[in-house]
Amino acid sequence: MTTQSEPEHVRADPSLSAIMSERRRLINLAYRLLGSLAEAEDVVQETYARWYAMPVDQQEAIDTPAAWLTTVASRICLDVLGSARARRERYVGEWIPEPLPDSTEWVTGRAGGTSADPADRVTLDESVSMAFLVMLEAMTPAERVAFILHDVFRYPFAEVAEIVGRTPAACRQLATSARRRIRAAQTPTAPTVQQAGIVRTFRQAWEAKDINALIALLDPDVTASADGGGLVSAVLHPMRGAEQIARYAIELAGRVPNMTLLERTVNGQPGLVMQQEGVTVTVMAFELAGDRITRLWAIRNPEKLRPWTAAPEV
Numbered sequence: 001m002t003t004q005s006e007p008e009h010v011r012a013d014p015s016l017s018a019i020m021s022e023r024r025r026l027i028n029l030a031y032r033l034l035g036s037l038a039e040a041e042d043v044v045q046e047t048y049a050r051w052y053a054m055p056v057d058q059q060e061a062i063d064t065p066a067a068w069l070t071t072v073a074s075r076i077c078l079d080v081l082g083s084a085r086a087r088r089e090r091y092v093g094e095w096i097p098e099p100l101p102d103s104t105e106w107v108t109g110r111a112g113g114t115s116a117d118p119a120d121r122v123t124l125d126e127s128v129s130m131a132f133l134v135m136l137e138a139m140t141p142a143e144r145v146a147f148i149l150h151d152v153f154r155y156p157f158a159e160v161a162e163i164v165g166r167t168p169a170a171c172r173q174l175a176t177s178a179r180r181r182i183r184a185a186q187t188p189t190a191p192t193v194q195q196a197g198i199v200r201t202f203r204q205a206w207e208a209k210d211i212n213a214l215i216a217l218l219d220p221d222v223t224a225s226a227d228g229g230g231l232v233s234a235v236l237h238p239m240r241g242a243e244q245i246a247r248y249a250i251e252l253a254g255r256v257p258n259m260t261l262l263e264r265t266v267n268g269q270p271g272l273v274m275q276q277e278g279v280t281v282t283v284m285a286f287e288l289a290g291d292r293i294t295r296l297w298a299i300r301n302p303e304k305l306r307p308w309t310a311a312p313e314v
Helices: 008-012 016-020 023-034 037-053 056-060 065-089 130-136 141-152 157-164 168-185 192-207 211-217 242-255
Strands: 218-227 259-266 269-276 279-289 292-299
Touching (some): 016 065, 023 037, 023 065, 023 141, 065 141, 065 157, 130 141, 130 168, 130 279, 130 292, 141 157, 141 168, 157 168, 192 211, 192 269, 192 279, 192 292, 211 218, 211 242
Parallel strands (some): 218 292
Antiparallel strands (some): 259 269, 269 279, 279 292
16 A cells, blocks of 8 residues: 555656665766766666666566666676777877766766766775776776676676676686786875875965975876866876976966865865866876875866866856
8 A cells, every 4th residue: 555645656666766776886886997977877877778678577577686787787888998998099188087076075967067966976985096097997898897896896706707798717817917907006005194285285385386395295207197188278198207297387377377276085085176266177186105296187178077066057
């Protein structure tokens, strides 16, 4: 017996709540696999479209809908990853994963300026740090899927094999290869409090146009990359060397006198946000080793900054 206050769609489909409760997990999975919240949302939307395109009797025949949704979403991600390499070869400049704010700093959702659904917010942990996502970009699609499903989401290799379309032994080898890549690229990380202090000192030195202080904060072999996507100005190729990067930062500060730098959480790590007249134009993520900055990523592509920028009033 249903109550008068019970929503009509729940009475019509008692499984809807259980199915939709998987949305956050699927978004978390797809973002880690693709490095793009926009593409992750598209994947999850397509996954649900396929579920609801099935006749009810086929839906009821599926013992574990959550496993079905994960399998379909992961396979769609595999297809997207397969085509992404060709698309990124045509990308203007460096392609950097889409940066995510802390949940308390989230401003808007995707196009249209609507507020982000809390279910869409990605859990921020070490597996979404910018350095980690960049390392994932070096993997093959199969390595990436096998590693994320097993090592991050703890799926057994038997289930990973069904998703990837390979044997469990082959999936185990894929994950091992991925781990080897990660170990080779990883650097010791400083505690978050120490990282925040270094990023704060970097901001202060940049605002003061103190080139010597900036150089002292940068590792001699530091690398800086920018992503404008061909939509806004950005350095097309990575810059290397502490002095070169420090001089460019000082030059940039001189060209943008109304620049405001804010300390923010970027993909779960201390980072900086550059604003002009209250609008976020750049999000910066850092990788540190000890007390030096070793990598710096500046995301300027406005299509990747939607969660950081308040929607204009219309």
